[in-house]
Amino acid sequence: MIRLQIDGRPVEARPGQTILQAAHQAGIRIPTLCFLEGLSPVGSCRICLVEIENWNGKLVPACVTEVEEGLRVVANSPRLRELRRRVLELLFAERNHICAICVSSGHCELQDLACELGMDSVRFPYRFPGLAVDASHRKFLIDHNRCVLCGRCVRACSEVEGAVTWGFAGRAVHTQVAPDLGVPWVEAESCTECGKCVQACPVGAIVERGKATAEQEKRPQVLVEITERRPRG
Numbered sequence: 163m164i165r166l167q168i169d170g171r172p173v174e175a176r177p178g179q180t181i182l183q184a185a186h187q188a189g190i191r192i193p194t195l196c197f198l199e200g201l202s203p204v205g206s207c208r209i210c211l212v213e214i215e216n217w218n219g220k221l222v223p224a225c226v227t228e229v230e231e232g233l234r235v236v237a238n239s240p241r242l243r244e245l246r247r248r249v250l251e252l253l254f255a256e257r258n259h260i261c262a263i264c265v266s267s268g269h270c271e272l273q274d275l276a277c278e279l280g281m282d283s284v285r286f287p288y289r290f291p292g293l294a295v296d297a298s299h300r301k302f303l304i305d306h307n308r309c310v311l312c313g314r315c316v317r318a319c320s321e322v323e324g325a326v327t328w329g330f331a332g333r334a335v336h337t338q339v340a341p342d343l344g345v346p347w348v349e350a351e352s353c354t355e356c357g358k359c360v361q362a363c364p365v366g367a368i369v370e371r372g373k374a375t376a377e378q379e380k381r382p383q384v385l386v387e388i389t390e391r392r393p394r395g
């Protein structure tokens with residue numbers, strides 16, 4: 163076992179485990195957004211930033227950084243809370259997250275993080291991009307205005323369903339998730355209509371059709387239930 167400290171508490175972890183896994187085992191909360199149990203971690207959102215005291219205070223994403231013997235990790239501090247809040251504010255400023263009219267209001271991981279981190283205002287100018295809603299599919303729709311580009315839909319589709327319908331298209335602020343390299347969803351021949359992307363999406367971007375404000379609840383844990391059962395046959 164590897165011995166380290168998280169927030170001053172001695173913690174043991176197996177080689178290859180991440181700081182996030184070690185912290186969860188020890189009952190220490192580190193907020194996440196792009197991470198989802200059952201999918202491979204990618205470290206893209208930076209909400210889970212932690213500080214490594216004996217690496218000169220270096221900031222690393224806990225979900226993709228493996229434990230090492232003797233690490234002294236700060237998982238919760240005023241500095242980290244401020245940094246995580248800033249990351250969150252940038253996410254809110256980048257697109258159009260209007261909780262009051264969102265189908266996922268009350269069941270949204272972005273909204274929950276804003277409450278947890280005390281984000282009562284956004285200090286960056288909003289971009290207000292006019293992005294499309296693709297409601298071409300008979301069962302689901304994607305509203306790019308609410309997407310946080312966490313890539314959970316992309317990984318759920320490729321790693322759990324094996325359909326590889328979703329991918330990223332474009333660059334920088336123009337990046338969007340897109341089915342079958344950018345066709346309207348209804349024309350995506352690889353889509354099996356399984357709905358795993360809906361369950362993986364942490365916000366109100368990919369949802370079931372016909373939901374009114376605050377009606378869309380999701381079950382992201384279904385992905386870990388599926389992936390845990392597979393090795394058992």
Ligand code: FES
Pocket residue numbers: 193194195196197204205206207208209210211223224225226
């Ligand atoms: Fe670790 Fe997104 S949860 S970077």
